[in-house]
Amino acid sequence: MTEPAPAPGPASRPLAGLRVVEVASYVAGPLGGMTLAQLGADVIRVDPLGGAADYTRWPLAASGTSIYWAGLNKGKRSLSADLRSPEGQELVTRLIIESGPGGGIVLTNAPRRWLSYESLSRRRPDLIHLRIDGNRDGRPAVDYTVNAEVGFPLVTGPAEHVGPVNHVLPAWDVACGLYAAIGLLSADRRRRLTGRGQHLTVALHDVALATAGNLGFLGEAELNRVTRPKVGNHLYGSFARDFTTRDGARVMVVALTPRHWADLVEVSGLRGPVTALAESLGADFSTEADRYEYREVLAALLQRWFGDHDLPDVSASLRRTSVLWSVYRSFADVVAAPDTRANPMMGLVDQPGVGRYLAPASPIRDRAAGDGAQQPVRAPVLGEHSADILRGELGLSEDDVQDLYKRGVVASAPPGRQSS
Numbered sequence: 561m562t563e564p565a566p567a568p569g570p571a572s573r574p575l576a577g578l579r580v581v582e583v584a585s586y587v588a589g590p591l592g593g594m595t596l597a598q599l600g601a602d603v604i605r606v607d608p609l610g611g612a613a614d615y616t617r618w619p620l621a622a623s624g625t626s627i628y629w630a631g632l633n634k635g636k637r638s639l640s641a642d643l644r645s646p647e648g649q650e651l652v653t654r655l656i657i658e659s660g661p662g663g664g665i666v667l668t669n670a671p672r673r674w675l676s677y678e679s680l681s682r683r684r685p686d687l688i689h690l691r692i693d694g695n696r697d698g699r700p701a702v703d704y705t706v707n708a709e710v711g712f713p714l715v716t717g718p719a720e721h722v723g724p725v726n727h728v729l730p731a732w733d734v735a736c737g738l739y740a741a742i743g744l745l746s747a748d749r750r751r752r753l754t755g756r757g758q759h760l761t762v763a764l765h766d767v768a769l770a771t772a773g774n775l776g777f778l779g780e781a782e783l784n785r786v787t788r789p790k791v792g793n794h795l796y797g798s799f800a801r802d803f804t805t806r807d808g809a810r811v812m813v814v815a816l817t818p819r820h821w822a823d824l825v826e827v828s829g830l831r832g833p834v835t836a837l838a839e840s841l842g843a844d845f846s847t848e849a850d851r852y853e854y855r856e857v858l859a860a861l862l863q864r865w866f867g868d869h870d871l872p873d874v875s876a877s878l879r880r881t882s883v884l885w886s887v888y889r890s891f892a893d894v895v896a897a898p899d900t901r902a903n904p905m906m907g908l909v910d911q912p913g914v915g916r917y918l919a920p921a922s923p924i925r926d927r928a929a930g931d932g933a934q935q936p937v938r939a940p941v942l943g944e945h946s947a948d949i950l951r952g953e954l955g956l957s958e959d960d961v962q963d964l965y966k967r968g969v970v971a972s973a974p975p976g977r978q979s980s
């Protein structure tokens with residue numbers, strides 16, 4: 561049996577009473593909305609008829625339903641309407657401006673005139689409106705183009721690889737979505753204190769540029785006049801690398817502090833060789849700079865120890881130390897791992913079109929409520945809450961709702977998938 565459809569969070573949740581109308585697609589906007597929904601906000605995702613451009617994005621379940629879409633829209637309600645028609649636009653506008661003191665909040669990456677701050681604020685002066693842009697000037701961009709522009713692919717990958725290496729994680733989308741959630745919460749607080757709304761924008765490129773600056777990548781290039789090299793799986797400026805055990809497992813090891821390094825040398829039985837090496841080089845391996853400078857020869861020494869032991873022995877030895885380490889796992893390994901299954905953040909959801917599978921709730925923990933206090937709530941089916949929203953939030957009669965359905969202004973979920 562399919563679990564109940566998502567609904568506004570319980571009154572005990574920190575963002576209960578907050579309503580956000582999300583008209584966005586892909587990663588940043590939906591992730592920002594989901595972040596708020598998982599903290600108790602009533603987030604209504606508005607999609608065009610048939611779904612937005614991300615509705616069928618890979619990965620897909622065997623049915624063709626997007627696992628990706630389901631993952632980024634957990635806990636929201638869904639309204640599907642003809643956003644090209646004046647009537648559909650007016651319904652969404654009313655949903656925004658007539659939503660009471662906790663509403664009047666828009667999260668979007670859609671540059672539509674009728675959905676703009678200028679248009680909506682004329683009808684609701686205390687409107688909070690946040691638009692996600694690609695670039696600061698409004699030009700489009702996506703994570704993968706922004707990442708190329710700010711320099712990270714040119715310092716990613718093995719040293720011998722000449723070209724850029726893109727990473728798989730859409731880091732700027734994720735960070736941008738979290739910035740968007742924080743921006744909306746800051747604007748809501750300001751409105752509660754002053755009664756005034758706010759017009760906010762956050763650009764994907766700005767998020768990436770700010771991060772490159774905050775982490776010192778840009779300052780290093782400007783002040784030191786250097787081009788940061790590719791160092792593969794080493795850690796720039798310190799000691800960290802992957803090692804292969806005798807039974808073929810791969811382990812990532814990080815020694816940031818003098819204690820980490822001393823424990824790693826001790827557990828591997830390399831105190832004598834490492835001391836002799838330091839003396840011959842005039843190096844001090846208690847410092848990050850020297851560990852980094854001589855990383856290749858140190859890694860070669862350590863690889864001999866890892867290569868002489870199977871993973872269970874390596875794991876048992878490293879657990880007795882302060883060394884930071886982990887075993888490389890595939891996504892399949894992670895989802896099957898007992899520690900993943902036992903994590904209270906994870907729970908089973910029964911997603912229509914996808915099936916029953918493990919999904920996360922919010923990683924923000926309410927320690928007073930206990931680890932098991934929050935469970936993940938599945939994503940809505942497209943248009944699942946259209947009727948509920950039209951009746952409950954806009955006060956339309958059942959005849960009005962059915963008329964909108966018949967004329968194709970609003971769409972509902974397929975039979976058997978409507979909310980009850």
